[in-house]
Amino acid sequence: MAQAVNQQKRINLLRLAFLLVLPILLFVPPHLPLYSEGHEVIEAIGTLILIAGVLGRFWSILYVGGHKNAQVMQDGxxxxxxxxxxxxSTVAAFGIGLMLGAFSFAILLASVVGTILYITARREAAFLSGHFGADYAAYAARVPFFIPDPRLYHTRTQVMFNARSLRSNLFDALVFLSFIPLVELIDGFKAAISFTGFNLW
Incomplete structure (x- = not known):
């Protein structure tokens, strides 16, 4: 039988990936000039997508926190x-890339994060399939693996949430949201460098 996925290892891998990405952000060329109207619009859309991703993570944790690998969660x-x-999480990563005004980098970042999480999800699915058998098989036959289908939405009237899991997710949310001021600092740095005549790109 497949073993349960080590969630801490997955979390640490993603945090390491984000740390490795930080210095790269300085060299990501925006598609439009910094502080131009078009660049600001793209950055604002990226910020909204990032916030949507973070809120979606919270929504998911409210349902599965404390129940992961203990039952087949099928609500919300x-x-x-x-x-x-x-x-x-992949949506949030795409938002971070878009905040830099670089659509191609947004796709690249979301692809890297999405690939790591997709592989993790596949391993989790193997464990859940072996652990829950027919219950998980019926769920898997009805619900998409990764891309949501809003037409399938349903939920119970009341949901119990795990405060410890929510606190842990709050830290991860702050890591994601820290990119909002960080991108502003990076834009300022790029603008200052460009003002001196030096081109990072």
């Missing part, structure tokens, strides 16, 4: 996709 976001937490 889990009624639309089997991996909403990973889907919304």
């Amino acid at each position: 976001p889990y009624s639309m996709t089997r991996n909403p937490l990973y889907f919304f």
Whole structure:
């Protein structure tokens, strides 16, 4: 039988990936000039997408926190996709890339994060399939693996949430949201460097 996925290892891998990305952000060329109207619009859209991803992660944790690998969660976001937490994390990563005004980098960053989480989700699915058998098989036959289908949404009237899991997710949310002021600092740095005549790109 497949073993349960080590979630701490997955979390540490993603945090390491984000640390490695930080210096790269300085060299990501925006598609439009810094502080131009077009660049600001793209950055604002990226910020909204990032916030949507973070809120989606919170929504998912409210349902699955404390129940992961203990039952087949099928309500709320889990009624639309089997991996909403990973889907919304990928959305948030795309938002971070877009905040830099670089659509191609946004796709690259979301692809890297999405690939890591997709592989993790596949390993989790193997464990859940072996652990829950027919219950998980029926769920998997009805609900998409990664991309949500809003038409399938349903939920119970009341949901119990785990405060410890919510606190842990709050830290991860702050890591994501820290990119909002960080991108502003990076834009300022790029503008100052450009003003001196030196071109990072």
